[in-house]
Amino acid sequence: MISGVADYGVDLSIHPSDVDDLLSVEPADVEAPSELTFARNVFVPLTTACRYTCTYCTYFDPPGQASLLSLEEVREICRQGADAGCTEALFTFGDDPDDRYTEIYAQLEEWGHDSIHTYLRAACEVALEEGLLPHANPGDQTIEQMETVADVNASMGVMLESTAEVDAHAGPRRKEPAQRLRTIENAGKLDVAFTTGILVGIGETWRDRAESLLAIRELHDRYDHVQEVIVQPVVDNERWSGGTPDTETMRRVTAMARAALPEEVSVQVPPNLAPARELIDCGVDDLGGVSPVTDDHINPEYAWPALRELEEIADHAGVPLGERLPVYERYLPADLRTDGFEGVPADGTGDPSTGGANDASAGNSNSSGEREWISPAIRAALTADDEAGRRYRGVLESDG
Numbered sequence: 495m496i497s498g499v500a501d502y503g504v505d506l507s508i509h510p511s512d513v514d515d516l517l518s519v520e521p522a523d524v525e526a527p528s529e530l531t532f533a534r535n536v537f538v539p540l541t542t543a544c545r546y547t548c549t550y551c552t553y554f555d556p557p558g559q560a561s562l563l564s565l566e567e568v569r570e571i572c573r574q575g576a577d578a579g580c581t582e583a584l585f586t587f588g589d590d591p592d593d594r595y596t597e598i599y600a601q602l603e604e605w606g607h608d609s610i611h612t613y614l615r616a617a618c619e620v621a622l623e624e625g626l627l628p629h630a631n632p633g634d635q636t637i638e639q640m641e642t643v644a645d646v647n648a649s650m651g652v653m654l655e656s657t658a659e660v661d662a663h664a665g666p667r668r669k670e671p672a673q674r675l676r677t678i679e680n681a682g683k684l685d686v687a688f689t690t691g692i693l694v695g696i697g698e699t700w701r702d703r704a705e706s707l708l709a710i711r712e713l714h715d716r717y718d719h720v721q722e723v724i725v726q727p728v729v730d731n732e733r734w735s736g737g738t739p740d741t742e743t744m745r746r747v748t749a750m751a752r753a754a755l756p757e758e759v760s761v762q763v764p765p766n767l768a769p770a771r772e773l774i775d776c777g778v779d780d781l782g783g784v785s786p787v788t789d790d791h792i793n794p795e796y797a798w799p800a801l802r803e804l805e806e807i808a809d810h811a812g813v814p815l816g817e818r819l820p821v822y823e824r825y826l827p828a829d830l831r832t833d834g835f836e837g838v839p840a841d842g843t844g845d846p847s848t849g850g851a852n853d854a855s856a857g858n859s860n861s862s863g864e865r866e867w868i869s870p871a872i873r874a875a876l877t878a879d880d881e882a883g884r885r886y887r888g889v890l891e892s893d894g
Contacts, residue, residue, distance in 0.1 A: 653692075682713060707723070722780055723759060725748045741772050819890065
């Protein structure tokens with residue numbers, strides 16, 4: 495019998511037996527990875543405003559104190575990143591900041607934008623001009639809002655965090671799991687290669703963790719769009735003193751993520767927040783985006799590790815470390831993938847073995863029936879005969 499986990503606003507149901515099976519998974523039940531990957535990025539905190547007031551988050555500033563980066567500031571950050579050899583511009587801001595903050599709305603209006611989403615598009619265009627591939631994490635988005643920016647992003651993301659209603663999300667503007675799940679589904683409908691994840695230790699139960707991972711898997715099974723799932727612990731900071739999950743908890747939940755997800759979906763842990771060395775054997779194969787230039791503005795008390803530290807993590811696990819682009823190679827069309835690619839091509843990328851191009855559940859497709867995981871703008875950036883294009887292709891070739 496199939497039972498819905500709850501009314502999450504999407505057509506989603508999970509077998510109770512699958513939840514029970516996942517809850518029985520231990521680290522010894524999964525395999526260690528054959529390699530580790532990471533992306534070299536710059537962190538671009540477009541605004542520190544957010545409509546939510548989650549009790550564990552230090553990113554948002556209250557109304558009257560929040561800032562909004564100008565496009566000139568965005569350009570300078572991206573230029574520094576490109577000079578440092580980065581390939582990704584990670585754009586972050588809180589959910590619907592122009593909804594709650596009159597100052598942010600007024601500033602956007604002064605700069606000729608009617609929403610943060612049109613401004614994000616302009617910022618992503620700046621990143622492309624400066625030689626970085628945008629990866630935007632703009633929080634919850636309607637399909638129309640995501641469509642506004644999808645074609646100028648190599649990939650996008652939002653943390654599911656949990657399908658559970660938890661007190662840490664309490665307040666007059668409560669974060670709703672339904673909105674997060676709809677955003678993940680919207681990405682699938684629009685053929686956006688997507689990053690999501692769970693936040694561990696905010697008051698959810700073990701069953702909530704299992705249901706959250708299975709919800710992500712079900713959406714990925716439908717759209718083939720989830721490229722990586724982050725398993726992130728909540729950490730103590732100036733707004734959260736509820737503790738952080740211990741290593742054994744992180745080992746078990748990381749193994750559950752690896753067991754829940756198909757092989758082509760990476761399991762990622764942030765090495766500045768989680769005990770990465772102790773988690774690699776639980777199925778972690780990616781260390782996320784690491785910046786040689788900018789801070790982790792979401793967790794400012796926890797500095798990014800240097801590349802040398804990532805190499806030490808890989809050496810400790812006995813596996814090679816490779817750099818990747820913000821869009822995984824499986825989402826590139828066949829003519830842009832490297833000769834050494836041995837992964838599973840995404841649905842509809844022109845490979846007869848993948849099928850899916852004519853599947854009614856698949857997202858957008860072009861006239862030849864191929865799903866367009868990367869837009870003409872991103873393709874042009876990847877193939878350009880300039881320093882940035884050569885940098886992107888160099889990363890592909892080194893990883894392939």
